[in-house]
Amino acid sequence: THFGYKTVNKAEKQARVADVFTSVAKKYDIMNDLMSFGIHRLWKRYAISLSGVRSGQHVLDIAGGTGDLAKVFSREVGRNGHVVLSDINAAMLEVGRERLINAGCNNVDFVLANAETLAPFDDESFDLVTISFGLRNVTDKDAALKAMYRVLKPGGRLLILEFSKPVFEPLSKAYDLYSFTALPLMGKIIANDSESYKYLAESIRMHPDQQTLKQMMQQAGFENCDYHNLTAGIVAVHRGFKA
Ligand code: SAM
Structure with a gap:
């Protein structure tokens, strides 16, 4: 255990993630x-520059939250996208x-x-x-990567921006x-919610490193996988393609 968090089972983790984001949504x-x-804006801009998005395309932003990426993609794909x-x-x-x-x-x-399932979406439709700052919250990451592979068209690409x-x-x-001192403190002061931000710090610490995530993508079927470190690896952008 780190910092008072015990290992939690899957249902508990999902419930906790749900509480955290319901609690922080407005802030x-x-x-x-x-x-x-403010650096997350630069990270996102850089990730989008690696996305290869073009006019007319179909884009799915998973764990998209308040829509930072979707807003840019909306403009890039244009009226036919x-x-x-x-x-x-x-x-x-x-x-x-x-907001959008x-x-x-x-x-x-x-x-x-x-x-983990992407149930509403058809095979080969994007x-x-x-997924930007979302994968670390997902309990079964292998299942999620497989679902992403499933909904991509052949030739399509996956882009993961994550700590x-x-x-x-x-x-x-x-x-x-x-992460373990300043983040919960800011969470307390601004959102009156230090527990949620403690959880966020914890989820960052537990997330697979660059090489491990790349291997997980390959195992899910992705080809030509690569990654780019940003801010000395605090954040990385992973890419993979469906053949
Ligand atoms: N993508 C946005 C961004 O970059 O600002 C939001 C990232 S926010 C840190 C993480 C988001 O993941 C939350 O909106 C949360 O509800 C969502 N999330 C957590 N678990 C998820 C899951 N299993 N499936 C889909 N979304 C999930």
């Missing part, structure tokens, strides 16, 4: 900016829906879905599937210290 965007000093913003959490999806509708994104649909393992030890230590 989610401002917390993101504060906790990452289509974007689905999807999340397991109704409160997060509602914030995203309101206000921004005039009229080629976006909003669909509740669990990343050119691009993305990863810092490339050198002192940074790793400093970063741990930041």
